[in-house]
Amino acid sequence: QQQVKQSPQSLIVQKGGIPIINCAYENTAFDYFPWYQQFPGKGPALLIAIRPDVSEKKEGRFTISFNKSAKQFSLHIMDSQPGDSATYFCAPQTSGSRLTFGEGTQLTVNP
Amino acid sequence: EAQVTQNPRYLITVTGKKLTVTCSQNMNHEYMSWYRQDPGLGLRQIYYSMNVEVTDKGDVPEGYKVSRKEKRNFPLILESPSPNQTSLYFCASSSERGRPNSPLHFGNGTRLTVT
Numbered sequence: 001q002q003q004v005k006q007s008p009q010s011l012i013v014q015k016g017g018i019p020i021i022n023c024a025y026e027n028t029a030f031d032y033f034p035w036y037q038q039f040p041g042k043g044p045a046l047l048i049a050i051r052p053d054v055s056e057k058k059e060g061r062f063t064i065s066f067n068k069s070a071k072q073f074s075l076h077i078m079d080s081q082p083g084d085s086a087t088y089f090c091a092p093q094t095s096g097s098r099l100t101f102g103e104g105t106q107l108t109v110n111p
Numbered sequence: 112e113a114q115v116t117q118n119p120r121y122l123i124t125v126t127g128k129k130l131t132v133t134c135s136q137n138m139n140h141e142y143m144s145w146y147r148q149d150p151g152l153g154l155r156q157i158y159y160s161m162n163v164e165v166t167d168k169g170d171v172p173e174g175y176k177v178s179r180k181e182k183r184n185f186p187l188i189l190e191s192p193s194p195n196q197t198s199l200y201f202c203a204s205s206s207e208r209g210r211p212n213s214p215l216h217f218g219n220g221t222r223l224t225v226t
Binding site for chain 1: 151155156159170220
């Protein structure tokens with residue numbers, strides 16, 4: 001059962017570019033929309049998250065855009081840096097316990 | 112330092128030999144869970160626990176067992192490992208009482224190889 005669809009699978013940008021990663025979901029009960037960042041050899045860590053009562057949230061160079069009617073949310077990385085090279089996961093959640101992660105997006109930022 | 116600790120980091124074993132991967136958190140979190148990460152499949156939930164003595168199946172529970180006898184510990188048990196359980200495993204915890212609507216804190220992973 002495909003509840004969460006993340007795209008693209010991989011993304012290569014030049015330093016300073018603005019990579020965009022998308023996450024589409026089916027469950028309209030989701031009420032918390034986080035993005036996790038994972039570096040090689042480490043567990044994922046929360047990067048930024050949004051609740052459904054706002055359409056956009058910005059933290060530093062990272063922005064989440066949320067489109068409730070389209071059931072999707074996106075991660076934008078402004079002025080991307082080589083240190084942003086990592087795998088990114090969306091993981092929309094609801095009260096209850098099952099958590100479904102997207103398949104992940106491997107981002108490479110070239111110098 | 113607040114953290115989730117998994118042991119061991121690396122484990123190579125043979126088919127059928129029972130093993131346990133330990134997970135401990137020092138943040139007094141109610142919610143704990145186990146995931147496996149495989150290329151192209153992302154993170155899939157194996158089991159989760161809302162509180163002590165309360166556990167439930169995730170999306171891929173077959174071949175795994177868990178227990179939650181204490182709040183801080185949530186071991187993952189493979190009674191009879193098979194090669195298709197070769198994977199990278201993560202334990203995670205969360206602070207919300209009875210709800211995972213808060214950030215998950217992950218351990219650094221256990222890479223398991225079953226030959």
